[in-house]
Amino acid sequence: MGKKVILLISLALMSGLSCALAQNCKNMENKDFHKEMMRRAIRLSEESVNKGGGPFGAVIVKDGKIVGEASNSVTIDNDPTAHAEVNAIRKACSNLGTFELDGCTIYTSCEPCPMCLGAIYWAHIDKIYYGNDAKDAASIGFDDDFIYKEIDLAPADRRTKMEELLPDEAIKAFDMWRNKTDKTEY
Amino acid sequence: MGKKVILLISLALMSGLSCALAQNCKNMENKDFHKEMMRRAIRLSEESVNKGGGPFGAVIVKDGKIVGEASNSVTIDNDPTAHAEVNAIRKACSNLGTFELDGCTIYTSCEPCPMCLGAIYWAHIDKIYYGNDAKDAASIGFDDDFIYKEIDLAPADRRTKMEELLPDEAIKAFDMWRNKTDKTEY
Numbered sequence: 001m002g003k004k005v006i007l008l009i010s011l012a013l014m015s016g017l018s019c020a021l022a023q024n025c026k027n028m029e030n031k032d033f034h035k036e037m038m039r040r041a042i043r044l045s046e047e048s049v050n051k052g053g054g055p056f057g058a059v060i061v062k063d064g065k066i067v068g069e070a071s072n073s074v075t076i077d078n079d080p081t082a083h084a085e086v087n088a089i090r091k092a093c094s095n096l097g098t099f100e101l102d103g104c105t106i107y108t109s110c111e112p113c114p115m116c117l118g119a120i121y122w123a124h125i126d127k128i129y130y131g132n133d134a135k136d137a138a139s140i141g142f143d144d145d146f147i148y149k150e151i152d153l154a155p156a157d158r159r160t161k162m163e164e165l166l167p168d169e170a171i172k173a174f175d176m177w178r179n180k181t182d183k184t185e186y
Numbered sequence: 187m188g189k190k191v192i193l194l195i196s197l198a199l200m201s202g203l204s205c206a207l208a209q210n211c212k213n214m215e216n217k218d219f220h221k222e223m224m225r226r227a228i229r230l231s232e233e234s235v236n237k238g239g240g241p242f243g244a245v246i247v248k249d250g251k252i253v254g255e256a257s258n259s260v261t262i263d264n265d266p267t268a269h270a271e272v273n274a275i276r277k278a279c280s281n282l283g284t285f286e287l288d289g290c291t292i293y294t295s296c297e298p299c300p301m302c303l304g305a306i307y308w309a310h311i312d313k314i315y316y317g318n319d320a321k322d323a324a325s326i327g328f329d330d331d332f333i334y335k336e337i338d339l340a341p342a343d344r345r346t347k348m349e350e351l352l353p354d355e356a357i358k359a360f361d362m363w364r365n366k367t368d369k370t371e372y
Contacts (some may be wrong), residue, residue: 038351045359052370055363071204075370078285080308081272090265100221100266109356111348114337115304118355120346121333122266122301128348131356140360141371147307151300151337160306162314170295170317174326177241184238184261185327 037061038129044071044084045131047108052076055140056165058084060092060101060125066102068092085116089123099124099186109165110137114151115143122186128136223247223293224315230257231317238262241326244270246278246287246295246311253290254278260295261359262277270294271302273311283371288313296323308372325331 037059044057054072061067070087074080084150085108093099101123110132120128138145155162177183223245230243234257242258258274260266265293271294279285296318298306306314317350324331341348 034202034351039355042352042356042359045356046362049327049362049369050365051357054372055359057359064235067266074308074372076248078279078283078289079276080285080310080372081267081275081305086267090267093264093266097258097264099266102264105338107351109359111341113304113308115301115308117337118299118301118304118333121266121329121336123301125346128346130348131349131351131353133353136353136357138358140364143307148302148337150307151303151334155297160311160314162316165220165293165315165317165318166228167317167319167322169225170228170231171322173228173235173241173243173295174318174322176232176235180235183235186240186259186266 015105032105033064034129034184037066038109040066040069040086041107041109042131044069048084054083054142056084056108056110058088058106060088060104060106062092062096062101062104067095067101081115083113083116084110085112086119089119089125093123099123105129110134111144113137113142114147120135199208219250220293220315221353222316223252223291224295226252226255227270227293227295228317234270240269240328242270242294242296244274244292246274247288248278248282248287248290253281253287266350267301269299269302270296270307271298275311279309285309291315296320297330299323299328300333328371 018074041057041059045055048057048071049055053076056072059066061071068088068091070084070091072084073082073087078149105122105126105127106125107129111130111134134144150158209366213358227243227245231241234243235241239262240258240260245254245255254274254277256277257266258270259273278287290311292311293305293315297316297320320330336344
């Protein structure tokens with residue numbers, strides 16, 4: 001093998017190694033960043049217990065920057081929808097002046113309940129990191145698991161009864177929406 | 187048969203008939219009331235289209251009185267959680283000074299999406315009347331049906347990726363909650 005060939009092979013190997021190291025370094029940095037954001041969500045959940053809210057916190061990040069964070073304020077604000085994720089989504093949207101959070105990641109101290117998971121989908125958040133899971137939540141008395149099971153059932157089988165009424169009259173608003181040319185879709 | 191017996195039987199029959207008529211009347215009245223409330227929710231949904239919101243409205247009733255009503259304001263308020271049902275729940279709770287709506291009925295112009303159904307469960311609303319259904323919503327481009335399907339999947343199979351992170355650290359807030367003696371549960 002000529003010296004030139006050996007040199008080229010060495011360079012290629014070194015370049016590959018350096019790339020692999022850089023990639024590894026980036027992954028490590030990302031992992032550290034994810035942990036840092038999760039610890040922030042966890043801190044919010046602990047502070048929330050101390051100030052009288054539910055034990056939940058959430059942080060939303062876009063392009064490496066926090067765009068919204070919140071804890072649960074159901075009992076403080078008399079608002080059953082004021083879970084940490086919903087509050088954080090509302091703050092992030094308000095801060096960014098948008099109703100869509102594409103490109104965002106949410107770090108939540110607990111696996112989202114169906115309401116919050118629905119909110120995350122409507123907001124188009126890209127990725128969810130969570131600390132505690134739904135079973136942990138059930139173990140301290142939160143109904144997430146029950147609500148997940150209810151949503152899985154056919155409407156007629158759910159505990160909360162649902163009845164259709166006046167569908168022929170309700171459809172008119174949908175026709176108005178379909179025919180509106182200057183609507184803001186979401 | 188003596189005259190007394192005939193009289194007693196006649197009285198019993200008349201009383202039963204009168205009860206049945208009264209019950210029927212009450213049911214008719216109730217049905218008329220439910221329709222009146224649904225028509226109000228439908229009117230809100232139509233007004234919402236005209237003022238630039240989504241085509242949805244909701245009314246919450248307790249003991250025959252409206253305690254909160256709203257239309258969808260997602261794009262108007264830059265808030266992806268501002269569906270008609272969530273907005274109406276927030277208003278009703280604010281008006282009644284509570285985070286629970288036991289004894290309430292919600293009339294919504296469209297079958298609730300998973301986020302709103304979750305909110306209805308967290309609020310402990312007793313009954314749901316809806317006009318349009320999830321398929322009608324899908325036909326004008328709303329993702330309810332897709333989100334219902336996603337929630338049915340195991341977390342690992344969902345489109346939006348979910349990853350557990352630092353559960354050993356997250357659990358501390360739950361322990362704090364469990365041990366807190368003066369907490370407001372919900």
